[in-house]
Amino acid sequence: MSYSASKTLPYKVELYRQLKRKRTAFAYAFVLSLPVLVAIAVKFGPSGNSGGPTRLGSGTTDLIGLATIGAANFTTTMLYFATPFLLVTVIALFNGDTVASEASWSTLRYLLASPVPRTRLLIQKMKVSLTLSAIAVLIMPISAWIVGTIAFGTKPLQTPLGATFTNSVALSRIAIMTGYLAISLLFVAGLAFYLSVRTDAPLGAVGVAVGISILLNILDAITALGSIREWLPVHYAFSWFDALATTIDWSVMIRGASFCFISGTILYALAINRFAHKDITS
Structure with missing residues (x-):
């Protein structure tokens, strides 16, 4: 049987290897736990009136206050909660662990000696990491909708912008928000993969990928930086909020998605270039 580089390290084999790892199960469990824990806290926790105007489900017209109206509102709020840290950490884990873990186990050089071409090895790793990341992003709204339906019913989506959507329209808007969120996380994914x-x-x-993301979020919160903040990838993390308007303004989302996609692609390209010239000793 002749050797074919394109048949080495099949995508399904690498995907199966990564799905079997405990860190994958734990990561997905963390994503699943957010809507469950929030719903339990709201349904069975203390319900005093001392929570202030932004108390979860208080009925105020912000995103958090409207969270318990129904499954659609609950799902939107869970996306809001997960965007700045939880999903960032999970995506950084899937992409930052993929090559470095092989090196730490001293199996990387054996994979290359199989022989698996360096570029193919990295591309297969990248494809699997992105697949696992996409699954994590999808788990959040799906699980939140299921939990929200059980806990709060399926009333129409009421947005802080004054719009009300039927569940069919709400699902399409949540799909848009989820799709944008997945693209906006490409910067973190590419950064973690490069590292x-x-x-x-x-x-x-x-850790460094998550730390850089946190640092950029802090810088983005400094209004004194003015227009400089628009060059920070995290500046567009919540641009999916525009999908809650009656008429969607796509301009900011397109700019944010393009910026994150380009920066993520550049980081992945740098990773491939670096790996192609790296001296593999482990």
Whole structure:
């Protein structure tokens, strides 16, 4: 049987390897736990009136106050909660751990000796990491909708912008928000993947990627930076909020998605270039 580089390290094999890992199960469990824990806290926690105007489900016209109206509102609020840290951490884990973990286990050089071409190895790793990341992003709204339906029913979506949508329209808007969120996380994914190629310490790659994301969020909150903030990838993290308007203004979402897609692609390209010239010793 002749050797064919295109048949080495099949996508399904690598996907199966990563799905079997405990970190994958734990990561998905964390994503699933957010809507469950929030729903339990709201349904069975103390219901005093001392929570202030932004108390979850208080009925105020902000996103958090409207959270318990129904499944659609609950799902939207869970996306809001998950955007700045939870999904960032999970996506950084899937992308920052993928190559560095092989190096830390001293299996990377054996994979290359199989022989699996370097570029193919990295592309297969990238495809699997993005697949796992996409699954994590999808789990959030799906699980939130199911939990929200059980806990709060299926009333129409009421938005802080004054619009009310039927469940069919709400589902389409949530799909838009989820799709945008997935694209906006490409920057973090690309950054973590690049760091995974640069180091043999998986937690180091994941931690630095999350740390940089937090730092950029802090910088984005400094209004004194003015228009400089528009060049920060995290500046567009919540642009999906525009999908809650009666008429969607696509301009900011298109700009944010383009910026994150381009920056993520550049980081993935840098990772491939770095790996192609890296001296593999582990």
